[in-house]
Amino acid sequence: MSAMLLEVEQLSKSFGGIQAVQNVSFYVKKEDIVAVIGPNGAGKTTLFNMISGIVPPTSGFVRFQGAIVSGKQPHELAMLGMTRTFQNLQLFADMTVLENVMVGFHSRLKSGIVSAGFRLPRTVKEEKQAQEQAFFCLEQVGLAHLAWERAGTLPYGMQRLVEIARAAVSRPSLILLDEPMAGLNPQESKQLVDVLLMMREQGFSFLFVEHDMETVMAIADRIVVLDYGKKIAEGAPEEIARHPDVIKAYLGEEAV
Amino acid sequence: MEHGQRMTDGRKRWLWLAGAVVWLGLPWLVFGNNYVLSTLVLIGLYALVGTGMTLLMGYAGQISLGQAAFYGMGAYTSAYLTAHAGWPAWLALVAGAALAALVALVVGIPVFRLREHYLALATLGFGVIMFTFFKEWKGITGGLNGFFGIPPIRIAGIPLQSDWQFYYLVSSFVLAGGWFARNVVRSRVGRALRAIHGSEVAASSLGVNITKYKLQIFILSAVYASVAGSLYAHYVTFINPDLFGIIPSIYFLIMVIIGGTASVWGGLVGAAVYVCLGEWLKAVVPLLLPNAGGEFEIVFFGLLLVIMLIYMPNGLTGVAPQGLRRCWKTSWRQSERATAVDSHKARSIGGEQG
Numbered sequence: 378m379s380a381m382l383l384e385v386e387q388l389s390k391s392f393g394g395i396q397a398v399q400n401v402s403f404y405v406k407k408e409d410i411v412a413v414i415g416p417n418g419a420g421k422t423t424l425f426n427m428i429s430g431i432v433p434p435t436s437g438f439v440r441f442q443g444a445i446v447s448g449k450q451p452h453e454l455a456m457l458g459m460t461r462t463f464q465n466l467q468l469f470a471d472m473t474v475l476e477n478v479m480v481g482f483h484s485r486l487k488s489g490i491v492s493a494g495f496r497l498p499r500t501v502k503e504e505k506q507a508q509e510q511a512f513f514c515l516e517q518v519g520l521a522h523l524a525w526e527r528a529g530t531l532p533y534g535m536q537r538l539v540e541i542a543r544a545a546v547s548r549p550s551l552i553l554l555d556e557p558m559a560g561l562n563p564q565e566s567k568q569l570v571d572v573l574l575m576m577r578e579q580g581f582s583f584l585f586v587e588h589d590m591e592t593v594m595a596i597a598d599r600i601v602v603l604d605y606g607k608k609i610a611e612g613a614p615e616e617i618a619r620h621p622d623v624i625k626a627y628l629g630e631e632a633v
Numbered sequence: 634m635e636h637g638q639r640m641t642d643g644r645k646r647w648l649w650l651a652g653a654v655v656w657l658g659l660p661w662l663v664f665g666n667n668y669v670l671s672t673l674v675l676i677g678l679y680a681l682v683g684t685g686m687t688l689l690m691g692y693a694g695q696i697s698l699g700q701a702a703f704y705g706m707g708a709y710t711s712a713y714l715t716a717h718a719g720w721p722a723w724l725a726l727v728a729g730a731a732l733a734a735l736v737a738l739v740v741g742i743p744v745f746r747l748r749e750h751y752l753a754l755a756t757l758g759f760g761v762i763m764f765t766f767f768k769e770w771k772g773i774t775g776g777l778n779g780f781f782g783i784p785p786i787r788i789a790g791i792p793l794q795s796d797w798q799f800y801y802l803v804s805s806f807v808l809a810g811g812w813f814a815r816n817v818v819r820s821r822v823g824r825a826l827r828a829i830h831g832s833e834v835a836a837s838s839l840g841v842n843i844t845k846y847k848l849q850i851f852i853l854s855a856v857y858a859s860v861a862g863s864l865y866a867h868y869v870t871f872i873n874p875d876l877f878g879i880i881p882s883i884y885f886l887i888m889v890i891i892g893g894t895a896s897v898w899g900g901l902v903g904a905a906v907y908v909c910l911g912e913w914l915k916a917v918v919p920l921l922l923p924n925a926g927g928e929f930e931i932v933f934f935g936l937l938l939v940i941m942l943i944y945m946p947n948g949l950t951g952v953a954p955q956g957l958r959r960c961w962k963t964s965w966r967q968s969e970r971a972t973a974v975d976s977h978k979a980r981s982i983g984g985e986q987g
């Protein structure tokens with residue numbers, strides 16, 4: 378039995394009258410890959426925003442690596458080892474691909490403004506390390522040759538890969554991916570699935586939202602199903618595929 | 634490939650050498666002309682303020698419409714401590730910078746909760762308040778009558794009073810300030826600032842403490858402005874509150890927009906253009922409009938600001954010809970590429986994995 382990484386307890390969020398997420402509980406263990414699925418507007422992104430500290434929950438709490446983290450800022454969570462990607466890409470468009478990934482290494486470096494301004498040896502060493510790690514990470518996702526391009530000029534599918542490299546370069550204990558496949562063509566999706574499978578081999582844990590059921594079935598260890606903000610099912614892929622409520626709420630639509 | 638690298642290294646060395654010769658030899662090149670030298674000193678002082686603002690506006694994407702207040706804080710702190718308290722000028726300069734940093738911290742904590750035009754308005758309000766302080770706190774600032782008799786700054790006991798001495802002093806500060814800013818930009822901190830500019834939500838979920846960096850860069854820009862103000866006070870030996878009001882703050886903003894934010898040297902370029910255009914206007918306008926007062930200047934620069942924002946939002950450093958831009962961009966990118974690839978090769982040879 379491996380250690381608990383993330384525990385979500387009775388998490389709820391309402392926006393005015395809308396109950397976006399209602400009493401959702403689940404967990405992610407070390408080296409787990411958990412998928413969150415559900416129809417549009419089911420509350421998946423809101424759930425992610427609460428876990429990553431971007432939106433405060435209305436009630437409930439989140440425990441990460443054994444400590445309660447609700448109320449912490451996103452950067453504090455990143456420092457503790459939780460990073461994420463976004464459903465609508467949030468790349469730093471004017472920075473190079475390499476610089477984007479180097480920002481991802483921020484939490485592993487220490488140089489402050491004074492040390493950086495005087496370019497003390499410590500900073501020089503850190504910069505070299507950041508660059509090496511970022512370059513290595515880009516190589517792993519097959520984008521090393523684009524390292525010096527402006528991120529905003531890359532095709533959409535590659536921007537998605539850059540975002541994943543950026544979230545992974547600091548080797549966080551948990552990565553949240555919000556619809557990593559959205560907007561990709563079949564070839565790009567395949568490349569991304571390969572990257573995710575490789576990360577899985579390397580022992581990354583992640584929690585991801587995905588609509589593409591084929592991908593979900595292929596890589597998830599467990600699936601959490603949301604509908605209208607409530608968790609309606611949770612289990613291994615084969616259980617979920619047979620679950621009557623899920624078929625009605627979600628797979629049903631696709632099966633028709 | 635290696636040959637090409639050596640060529641650019643050689644050319645770079647020549648460029649550096651030529652730059653150093655022009656910098657050091659300038660007082661002779663202009664035959665010690667005081668008008669030219671004093672214009673250069675003014676450019677240098679504004680460039681120092683502009684460099685700090687370029688970091689704040691261009692890299693972190695935050696605005697300040699009250700920067701002249703920090704310029705004034707440096708000037709009055711130096712004036713008061715050297716003239717009335719007998720402090721050495723250098724110590725007073727440091728005290729001014731410390732005061733500006735402290736005020737920037739106290740003001741920045743509430744103000745940087747705001748964004749965009751709310752931030753602009755809040756910093757404008759801060760500028761108005763400080764201007765009122767300079768005007769009304771007569772016991773310290775001399776009020777509207779001004780502050781007279783500021784003693785000179787000394788290096789190794791020698792008082793600096795002539796224009797050429799100040800030229801060397803101020804230009805050294807500009808170069809050091811530019812070097813420091815450049816280093817900040819090319820570091821973890823600079824990347825964090827640009828990331829904040831690009832997407833706050835993404836930056837913070839990668840570990841960037843947004844509030845902390847906005848505050849730090851605001852404080853740094855205040856220190857740049859304050860140091861420039863201290864030097865200015867010792868240069869002109871007489872200061873009055875009008876130099877540190879809202880209009881000067883707007884001029885600093887205009888300089889940064891003219892200079893652009895594609896490079897940390899944008900502040901220097903903007904200051905040079907602003908001062909030269911201003912001098913040219915002073916010479917030309919009386920010929921065209923004999924009765925025009927000083928207001929034509931703000932009208933002219935206001936129009937220029939609008940035109941720049943429409944047609945050249947990235948400023949002069951943003952549209953500089955490719956060749957020139959390569960001097961400050963590609964050369965370091967090439968070296969960066971070389972080191973990244975080299976270190977990568979070294980690691981592969983070492984056989985170490987992930």
Ligand SMILES: Nc1ncnc2c1ncn2[C@@H]1O[C@H](COP(=O)(O)OP(=O)(O)OP(=O)(O)O)[C@@H](O)[C@H]1O
Nearest residue numbers: 392395397415416417418419420421422423424464
């Ligand atoms: N900031 C907000 N203010 C008001 N309502 C919101 C806000 N964010 C989300 N909602 C509402 O909460 C519900 C859940 O939205 P959410 O974005 O979490 O769904 P989702 O499952 O991610 O959907 P999709 O598959 O389309 O990405 C929706 O009804 C949405 O309109």
Ligand SMILES: [Mg+2]
Nearest residue numbers: 421422423464
């Ligand atoms: Mg969503």
